[in-house]
Amino acid sequence: MSSVKIECVANEGCRIGESPVWDEKESALLFVDITGRKVCRWSPAAKQVQAISVDAPVSSVALRKSGDYVITLGTRFAALKWKEQLVTTITQVDKDKPNNRFNDGKVDPAGRYFAGTMAEEIQPAVLERHQGSLYTLFSDLSVVKHFDQVDISNGLDWSLDHKIFFYIDSLSYSVDAFDYDLQTGKIGNRRSIYKLEKEESIPDGMCIDTEGKLWVACYNGGRVIRLDPETGKRLQTVKLPVDKTTSCCFGGKDYSEMYVTSASDGMDKEWLSRQPQAGGIFKVNDIFSCVFRRPFFSSCIFQVANQLEWWEAGRRWLLEHLSYMLNCCSYFWFQLQDEKVKCI
Numbered sequence: 001m002s003s004v005k006i007e008c009v010a011n012e013g014c015r016i017g018e019s020p021v022w023d024e025k026e027s028a029l030l031f032v033d034i035t036g037r038k039v040c041r042w043s044p045a046a047k048q049v050q051a052i053s054v055d056a057p058v059s060s061v062a063l064r065k066s067g068d069y070v071i072t073l074g075t076r077f078a079a080l081k082w083k084e085q086l087v088t089t090i091t092q093v094d095k096d097k098p099n100n101r102f103n104d105g106k107v108d109p110a111g112r113y114f115a116g117t118m119a120e121e122i123q124p125a126v127l128e129r130h131q132g133s134l135y136t137l138f139s140d141l142s143v144v145k146h147f148d149q150v151d152i153s154n155g156l157d158w159s160l161d162h163k164i165f166f167y168i169d170s171l172s173y174s175v176d177a178f179d180y181d182l183q184t185g186k187i188g189n190r191r192s193i194y195k196l197e198k199e200e201s202i203p204d205g206m207c208i209d210t211e212g213k214l215w216v217a218c219y220n221g222g223r224v225i226r227l228d229p230e231t232g233k234r235l236q237t238v239k240l241p242v243d244k245t246t247s248c249c250f251g252g253k254d255y256s257e258m259y260v261t262s263a264s265d266g267m268d269k270e271w272l273s274r275q276p277q278a279g280g281i282f283k284v285n286d287i288f289s290c291v292f293r294r295p296f297f298s299s300c301i302f303q304v305a306n307q308l309e310w311w312e313a314g315r316r317w318l319l320e321h322l323s324y325m326l327n328c329c330s331y332f333w334f335q336l337q338d339e340k341v342k343c344i
Contacts, residue, residue: 004238005285009259010042010049014279017261018205019060019104022251025067029251031261031281032058032071034103039071039080042281044252052085057120060105062113072102072115077137091143093117093135100131104154104205104247109162112185113137116153116169124244124266125152125202125219129171136185146187155206155216155247159229166193166214166229168203175203175216177229193229200225205247205261217245217260224248224260224284238287242278258284 016034023030029042038051039058056074064070069080070090075097077090094100094117105115119131132150137143152170158180159166165180165187175194178187194216196203201221206214213235214227222243226236244263251259264272264279272278 004287006238006240007283007285008241008277008280009044009047009283010281011277012040012049012280013264014040014261014281015265016246016263017279017281018246018263020205020247020249020251020259020261020281021061021063022249022255022259023063025063027253029249029259029281030061030063030069031259032061033279034059035265039069041082052080052082054080054087057101059102060115062105062107070113072105074101075117076102077113077115077143091137091141093143093145094133097131099128103132103152104156106156108136108165108185109158110182110185111139114156114165116150116156118150118152124263125170127152132169134167138185144185154204157206157208157214160208160210160212164229166206166208168206168216170202170204170219173203175206175214175227175229193232194227194234196221204245207247207249209250215248215258217247219244219246219263221245224258236287238284240282240284242275242280242282244278252283256285258287260284 014033015036017031018034019032021030031040034057037054037058039061040049040051042049054073058071058073060072062070068082071078071080075094076092079088079090099120100117101120102115103118105113107113114136116134117132119128121127129151130149132153133148134146134153135143150169154170155168157166162182163180165178167176173196174192176190177193179189180187200218202219204217204219206216208214214229215224217224220243222245223237223239225234228235240260242262246261246263248258248260251257260282262279267278
């Protein structure tokens with residue numbers, strides 16, 4: 001196997017870069033800076049990053065059919081209109097836990113938005129434990145809590161046959177699997193499929209390739225590892241020039257590239273001087289032939305915010321036409337009165 005090629009394509013110095021998602025329509029990479037409170041979009045053609053600032057920690061972003069996005073913001077699910085830089089709250093969770101925020105999130109094969117929460121960190125990976133939960137936002141805007149007692153809700157994805165849900169609670173140092181019902185979105189029968197080794201450090205975000213193998217970013221481990229979820233074996237390790245690797249996804253014109261996000265929070269000046277690209281976005285080529293074309297369901301588009309647009313459009317239409325309709329009613333009423341007068 002040829003040596004991999006790693007390039008820092010956007011040296012953004014993100015405090016906590018996360019949630020990379022390839023936007024095929026825009027030919028661009030989406031990602032967030034959680035504590036930097038920014039949703040970002042990097043264009044390979046322009047080699048530039050556009051960013052929208054938001055009012056709370058933003059931990060994940062998902063695609064919408066309309067071309068805009070849905071995000072997890074603080075403890076809210078919210079819609080983001082990119083051109084207008086407009087954020088609209090959809091719903092809120094963990095209302096009884098003001099110190100909580102969402103962390104990683106992803107759309108499932110049926111278009112539901114899975115996302116989990118955690119307590120705010122005192123310092124990286126140091127926080128009040130067991131405060132988080134895993135939620136799903138459905139297309140009818142209802143929210144289901146799957147379970148609680150989560151430390152740091154993190155990476156998630158689904159098997160190619162849609163029968164298994166993979167999930168990471170970072171401080172368990174484990175990649176877990178659940179039975180998954182595509183029709184209902186229910187999960188069950190939790191079990192561990194891989195325990196991280198000491199040098200791999202903390203499991204963070206992950207994605208799946210077309211061979212059904214998992215890629216897991218290792219926070220403080222400076223690497224992404226490829227796992228076989230059936231055997232529980234590590235197949236490959238790709239080391240990056242930064243320690244705080246946070247998540248990964250596949251992208252590019254033919255999905256032949258892996259993109260890896262990273263963080264810089266918690267690094268002192270000496271550490272940063274040794275890793276000046278910390279918080280950057282990395283592109284990795286030539287890892288393994290044939291694995292990078294995305295599973296077809298990763299193009300699933302989250303529909304919830306479209307309903308909000310329909311309702312809002314309907315409301316605007318009614319307001320715009322209400323005056324006209326009232327005027328019409330008044331006109332016909334007076335016409336009717338005139339006819340009555342003529343008859344008399």
